[in-house]
Structure formats: structure tokens, C-alpha cells
Amino acid sequence: MASILPYQIEPESDPDISNDEEGQAESLQARLLMDVSECIIFCSGTIMPNQRLEDHRCVHLKNMGSKKLLQKSHYCTISAKARVISDETRAVGLLNLTGNQSKHSAFQKTQDVIDHKQSNNSNSPKYGNKKLPNALIVGVKKGGTRAVLEFIRIHPDVRALGTEPHFFDRNYDKGLDWYR
Ligand SMILES: Nc1ncnc2c1ncn2[C@@H]1O[C@H](COP(=O)(O)OS(=O)(=O)O)[C@@H](OP(=O)(O)O)[C@H]1O
Known part of the structure; x- marks a missing residue:
């Protein structure tokens, strides 16, 4: 199991335990x-916080050769076009847009925000921060x-x-x- x-x-030690x-x-x-x-x-x-970086990961996974993988990211199993639509949808949700703003402009704005954040933080690794698991x-x-x-x-x-x-x-x- x-x-x-x-x-x-x-882990904090429990004072009641000898x-x-x-x-x-x-x-x-x-x-x-x-x-x-x-x-x-x-x-x-x-x-891998954005589409371009996710795509990079898909390429990387393809090049893993015979190394055993538990599973490819679901992101890599869908077509590139579907990935763009998926990201655009996410962008719309993120920005909570209303009215006549197009999905494309929402996606572009989200990309701009991400790019701006990355350029402001030059110390962080290119493909996301390494961290311990949750x-x-x-x-x-x-x-x-x-x-x-x-x-x-x-x-x-x-x-x-x-x-x-x-x-x-x-x-x-x-x-x-x-x-x-
Ligand atoms: N829900 C459920 N019920 C019963 N059996 C299940 C279930 N889920 C996974 N399995 C079976 O668990 C086996 C794989 O376990 P692991 O993922 O721990 O394998 S591994 O030790 O990491 O290689 C593997 O068994 P084998 O096919 O005999 O290898 C799976 O078929």
C-alpha cells in the first residue's frame, strides 16, 4: 500500500516523547x-511556468532516451495547438477579463507579466526555481x-x-x- x-x-520534536x-x-x-x-x-x-518553457520540457523529455520515466507530463501528450488554446484559456482565467478583449491579448499580457517577472529576477534559474517537494x-x-x-x-x-x-x-x- x-x-x-x-x-x-x-520535524519538530515532541517533548512528550523520550x-x-x-x-x-x-x-x-x-x-x-x-x-x-x-x-x-x-x-x-x-x-516551467509558461508555454515556451513547457514546450522546452516536452523536447527534453523526448530526448530522455531509454531512461525510465514514470509518466510524461499531460501537457506534452496534447498537440502544440491544443497547448496554445489551453494556455490562452488559463490566461483568460488569470486576468479575469471582461468585454471585448480577445483571448490572444489576454495570453500576450500574461506572457508579458511572466517575462517581466523573470527579467526582474536575474538570480533565478532559467527554467524555474528548484525546490524541495511538498x-x-x-x-x-x-x-x-x-x-x-x-x-x-x-x-x-x-x-x-x-x-x-x-x-x-x-x-x-x-x-x-x-x-x-
Ligand atoms: N488499485 C490497484 N489494485 C491492485 N493492484 C494495483 C492497483 N494499482 C496498481 N496495482 C499494481 O501494483 C503494482 C505496481 O506497484 P508499484 O507502482 O508500487 O510498482 S513499483 O514497485 O514501483 O515498480 C502492479 O502490479 P504488477 O502488475 O503485478 O506489477 C499494479 O498492477
């Missing part, structure tokens, strides 16, 4: 994590973690990593900078 865990880097009990809990957690298939979920808006899907092998991820990532506000990072069992020593 797979579970979704909210991700917190520094050091011994805390140690046992940590050891149990460590053992659980040794066996997990883990997937990472991000909120949208931090990664939630992890944890489960034993063959416990259905992939199915849980596939259902959750249908939501448009969810961004999930393509491959399982195996941070806790194989790459923990590399630290949080690697994990981001």
Missing part, C-alpha cells in the same frame, strides 16, 4: 524508507505507488518528478542541494 506523506525537512522512543521511531522510519518507491510532488508555478509518495515495492502518483498528477497544479530519485535509500549522502 502506498501513502502520501507531507514533506518536512526538520529520546529512546524518538530513536525507535527514527529507526522504524529509516527501515521503511529503505524499501520505498518514492515519487516527488511539486506545486505548479515554480517549475509531499512524498511512500510505499513498499509493488505497493501501487505509481498508480497513486498517476492519479494525483492529473491535477493541473501538481508537478511530479519523472524518475524515482531514491534520495533516502541511495542518495542521502549527496544532501539537500542534490535533492532539489
